[in-house]
Each structure stands twice: as structure tokens, then as C-alpha cells.
Amino acid sequence: MTRPMNRRTFIVLGGTAAATAATTLNQPAWATVAPTVAQPTLPADPFTLGVSSGDPLSDSVVLWTRLAPNPIDGGGMPDRRYEVRWQVATDDRFRRIIRSGNAKAEPEFGHSVHADVRGLRPGHTYYYRFRVDHHVSPIGRTRTAPSRDAQPSSLRWAFASCQNFQDGFYTAYDHLAAEDLAFVAFLGDYIYESNPNPNAVRTHDGTGEPFSLVDYRNRHARYRSDASLQAAHAAHPWIVTLDDHEIDNNWADDIPQDPQNQTPEAFRARRIAAFQAYYEHMPLRRSSLPDGPDMQLYRRMDFGDLVRVSVLDTRQYRSDQVATEAEAWDPSRSMTGDEQERWLLQSLRKSDARWNVLANQLMWAQNDRRAGPERVFDFDNWDGYRAQRKRLLTAMGAVRNPIIMTGDRHATWACDLKPDFDDEASPVVGAEITGSSVSSGGNPNVEAFHQTFDPIKAESPHWKFIDNQRGYVLFDADRSRIELSLRVVETVVQPTAPITTYGRLVVEDRVPVITLVDEAARPAAPAYDADRRFIPGPNGPLRLDRGQPYHG
Numbered sequence: 001m002t003r004p005m006n007r008r009t010f011i012v013l014g015g016t017a018a019a020t021a022a023t024t025l026n027q028p029a030w031a032t033v034a035p036t037v038a039q040p041t042l043p044a045d046p047f048t049l050g051v052s053s054g055d056p057l058s059d060s061v062v063l064w065t066r067l068a069p070n071p072i073d074g075g076g077m078p079d080r081r082y083e084v085r086w087q088v089a090t091d092d093r094f095r096r097i098i099r100s101g102n103a104k105a106e107p108e109f110g111h112s113v114h115a116d117v118r119g120l121r122p123g124h125t126y127y128y129r130f131r132v133d134h135h136v137s138p139i140g141r142t143r144t145a146p147s148r149d150a151q152p153s154s155l156r157w158a159f160a161s162c163q164n165f166q167d168g169f170y171t172a173y174d175h176l177a178a179e180d181l182a183f184v185a186f187l188g189d190y191i192y193e194s195n196p197n198p199n200a201v202r203t204h205d206g207t208g209e210p211f212s213l214v215d216y217r218n219r220h221a222r223y224r225s226d227a228s229l230q231a232a233h234a235a236h237p238w239i240v241t242l243d244d245h246e247i248d249n250n251w252a253d254d255i256p257q258d259p260q261n262q263t264p265e266a267f268r269a270r271r272i273a274a275f276q277a278y279y280e281h282m283p284l285r286r287s288s289l290p291d292g293p294d295m296q297l298y299r300r301m302d303f304g305d306l307v308r309v310s311v312l313d314t315r316q317y318r319s320d321q322v323a324t325e326a327e328a329w330d331p332s333r334s335m336t337g338d339e340q341e342r343w344l345l346q347s348l349r350k351s352d353a354r355w356n357v358l359a360n361q362l363m364w365a366q367n368d369r370r371a372g373p374e375r376v377f378d379f380d381n382w383d384g385y386r387a388q389r390k391r392l393l394t395a396m397g398a399v400r401n402p403i404i405m406t407g408d409r410h411a412t413w414a415c416d417l418k419p420d421f422d423d424e425a426s427p428v429v430g431a432e433i434t435g436s437s438v439s440s441g442g443n444p445n446v447e448a449f450h451q452t453f454d455p456i457k458a459e460s461p462h463w464k465f466i467d468n469q470r471g472y473v474l475f476d477a478d479r480s481r482i483e484l485s486l487r488v489v490e491t492v493v494q495p496t497a498p499i500t501t502y503g504r505l506v507v508e509d510r511v512p513v514i515t516l517v518d519e520a521a522r523p524a525a526p527a528y529d530a531d532r533r534f535i536p537g538p539n540g541p542l543r544l545d546r547g548q549p550y551h552g
């Protein structure tokens with residue numbers, strides 16, 4: 001893939017060209033910061049997976065890279081610890097380096113590097129890079145959050161989810177990289193654990209699903225090798241959380257989707273391996289370092305008094321899925337576990353933020369899948385945890401502007417949130433925007449989607465807008481309103497494509513309803529490629545019915 005080499009694409013480009021350029025341009029600055037211990041020279045570029053930053057605070061960000069000269073086959077590093085130098089500068093030529101240090105890259109953690117840089121100024125843009133012997137990484141750009149007592153007039157961010165490598169290219173990320181953002185929230189399904197499918201747009205490596213640490217490392221490394229994904233990481237700090245496919249489809253706490261095929265011991269080992277590989281590939285703080293099968297992922301970040309982001313974890317602590325609506329009303333059932341529920345309620349009630357945003361995995365708004373009097377639900381999402389959902393949405397009635405960002409669905413669903421979705425008199429307490437996928441599901445058949453879901457929408461007054469084109473959601477928040485732009489690409493079965501804003505929605509301060517203000521014309525013809533409509537199944541490829549987005 002070629003890109004015009006203007007200044008911006010140089011900054012965010014994740015690859016050897018940028019690394020070479022950085023070495024040439026900035027060698028004098030590195031001469032003063034040679035590694036402090038002797039270590040064997042690496043024969044090949046170890047920065048094949050790019051760089052990233054994450055979890056911005058007002059004085060700190062986490063910087064990430066992983067040394068992996070042979071990323072798809074175990075990493076290819078010698079079995080010893082390396083010391084990696086990092087630098088943070090206020091300019092992309094590294095003339096004004098304001099922080100630097102050494103970080104360990106240890107074989108026990110796949111030679112991943114997590115540098116928690118402190119002492120930064122609030123609301124500032126910084127540039128960072130890594131070096132190990134004569135190899136210099138691509139340059140990343142990041143931004144700290146405004147200070148807690150600041151009163152920002154505006155904030156712009158985006159969220160994305162569901163990037164199945166086999167279903168398509170990350171065309172949306174080329175455009176996401178070029179946006180001007182405070183952060184990117186990623187809401188889950190960063191990798192998919194599915195089998196390699198030789199008929200797919202791009203094929204997973206290996207011979208089956210990942211189970212071991214090496215398997216998961218290689219799967220993450222394959223995804224991270226994508227230049228568009230690297231560019232999006234290098235351009236903005238990311239706030240990540242996971243859903244099911246980072247481990248296994250529809251897992252719930254210690255229960256896999258198919259307990260008849262995975263013993264509790266085997267699934268526990270799988271979860272430990274998947275969590276470690278996830279940590280190794282994400283810009284997470286050490287507070288998220290897994291402890292065996294446990295990993296602390298729910299957390300919050302503040303952006304002045306304008307935006308509070310509460311990141312949820314709806315997999316590790318949840319009750320197992322149920323089969324009926326009656327069972328879903330069991331008040332003992334929980335999507336979050338008791339401790340996370342208490343934390344979330346405190347996060348919301350004690351907030352003085354104007355916009356209280358949740359980075360969440362699965363749809364909160366009730367979503368019947370069948371037109372007519374019969375009701376069909378996917379009980380993996382909040383429809384399967386109804387008593388807790390009602391309890392939390394009731395509490396949100398006393399919170400200023402709750403806005404839930406949701407992944408999983410591979411389609412856009414803008415909804416009003418109500419404690420009781422079946423009661424017309426139940427008040428709207430917040431808004432939910434479920435975003436489409438980056439690539440999962442491949443190119444959508446927009447007409448078939450609307451034929452299936454428009455009749456259900458007519459029976460679901462809290463559904464305000466639906467669509468299934470691929471892309472990401474952009475937020476422009478100021479002190480009186482949030483404008484959401486649905487950014488969609490024409491195709492994901494080619495590596496590049498233009499992007500357009502398909503629809504715009506608005507939420508006003510203290511008026512929690514979400515309202516469509518602008519909608520472009522639908523694509524004239526289905527953009528999907530008839531040859532690519534298959535996913536691997538137990539007895540060979542399964543045909544995907546694009547009108548029914550397959551679960552998550």
C-alpha cells in the first residue's frame with residue numbers, strides 16, 4: 001500500500017520507512033542516550049509491530065512496543081532480557097526531548113515494552129520513539145488528558161471495535177489515523193480466535209484456534225503487522241477493553257462457549273494465555289498486568305470536567321448466559337460482578353463531568369431480533385441481564401448525560417436508554433451508540449440489513465437509527481452538545497477506500513435523547529463481494545446471511 005508522504009503520514013506511518021527516516025534525522029539526539037548495559041546486537045529490525053500509547057492521564061501515558069524481528073513465528077528474539085531506550089519530545093524531530101528512560105523487554109512477556117511515562121503536562125501533544133542497539137522505532141504521537149480542574153470547551157474522540165482480520169482490510173484505520181483526536185476507545189474483538197479460512201479476504205496463520213501463549217502471541221502479532229492498524233495506534237493514544245473473541249466466543253467468567261469440548265482446567269489455561277498475550281500487545285498500565293486468569297480492565301479516565309470515560313469489563317465477572325427472557329430477569333444475575341457494579345455506580349454518582357461516557361462491549365438497549373409479536377433476543381448482551389440493567393439505568397436517571405459507547409454488533413444502533421424498554425412512560429435516561437465493525441462481517445449488504453431490521457425498528461421506538469456500513473464513530477463534544485459522526489468506508493475487501501460521513505446524530509446537555517440530524521443516501525448497490533460471504537464452520541465454510549449480522 002502506498003500513501004502520500006506528507007508530514008502527517010510520515011508521523012503516523014508504522015513501518016520500516018519511518019524507522020529508517022527517524023534514524024537518519026535524529027541520530028544526534030540518540031547519541032546522548034546510549035543503552036546503559038551491553039547487549040547482543042539484533043540482526044533484524046525488531047520494531048515490526050509498530051508503537052502505541054494508551055490510557056492518557058493528565059500527566060502520564062503508557063508507551064508500548066514489542067521487540068519481534070519474526071513476529072508471526074514466536075517473535076524471533078534471543079531468550080534474554082533487552083533494555084529498550086524510550087524518548088518523549090514535544091516535536092516530531094526530537095529536538096526538544098523532555099523525558100527519556102529505559103524499559104525492560106523480557107522473554108517472559110514476549111519482549112513487550114510498557115513504559116509508564118510520568119511528569120507530562122496536561123492536554124499536550126507529544127512524540128515518542130524507542131531504540132534498541134542501532135534500531136530505532138517508528139515515531140508515535142500521543143496526547144495527555146486535560147487536567148482534572150480544567151474546563152475544556154471541547155473534546156474530540158473516536159471509538160472502534162471488531163476487526164476480524166479474515167473478513168477485510170482495515171481501510172477505516174487509514175482515515176482514523178488522520179483525524180485530530182484526544183483518544184481512540186477500542187471496545188473489543190481486537191483479535192478473533194477463529195480458525196484459518198483459506199477462502200477469506202486474508203487468512204489467519206496456523207492450523208486452528210489459538211490455545212497456548214505462543215498461539216495467542218502469533219495471532220496478535222499477525223493483526224498488529226497490519227500497516228493501517230499500526231498507523232492508527234501511532235497517531236493517537238488508545239483506551240482498550242476486550243470482549244469475547246480475544247479469548248473464545250461468548251465466554252462468561254470461567255465458562256467457555258462449549259464446555260463439552262473444553263474442560264474447566266483447559267479453559268482456565270487458555271484464559272491465562274490469552275490474557276497475557278493481550279497485555280503484551282496493548283498499551284496498558286502495569287495495574288492491568290494479568291495475575292493468572294485475572295486482569296484488571298475496568299478503570300476510568302477524566303478529560304477535565306468535560307468528559308469522564310468509565311471502561312467496563314463485561315466478560316470476567318459475568319453470570320453465564322441464559323436461554324429465556326424469564327431467566328434473564330433473575331436479580332442475582334450480573335454482567336459486571338458486584339464489585340464492578342459498585343465501582344461503576346460510584347464512578348457515575350460522584351462524577352462532576354458534563355458527559356459521562358461508558359466504554360462498553362455489548363448492547364444495553366433492548367434489541368428484539370424478530371418482527372411481529374414474537375420476541376427473539378441475544379442473551380449474551382444486556383438483554384440477558386435485565387434486572388441489573390434496569391437497576392443501573394434507573395441509577396443513571398440521576399447522572400448528567402450518560403452516553404454508552406458499544407461494540408460487538410457489527411452494525412450501528414443509536415438508541416435511547418430507558419429503565420423499562422417495554423413501558424412507553426419509562427423516562428429516557430441516556431443515549432447509546434453502538435458502532436459498526438472495522439472489518440468484521442466483511443462488506444455489508446445494506447439493503448438486506450434494512451429489509452430485516454427496519455420492520456423491527458418500527459416496533460422499537462427507542463431505536464433511533466440503524467445501519468450496517470463499516471467504520472468508526474467520531475465524537476465532537478462541547479459544553480452544550482455532542483455531535484456523533486458515523487464515518488464509513490466504501491469497502492473493506494480492498495486495502496484502500498475513501499471514507500464518508502454517512503450520518504450525524506446529536507445529544508444535547510441534560511436532554512439525553514439521541515437524535516439523527518443528517519443522513520446521506522444509502523449506497524446504490526450492495527458493496528459486498530459475493531465470493532467472500534463465508535466464514536469457517538464445523539463442516540466447512542458457512543455462508544453468511546448478511547441481513548442477519550452474526551453474533552459478535
Ligand SMILES: [Fe+2]
Binds near residue numbers: 163245409410552
Ligand atoms: Fe465482533
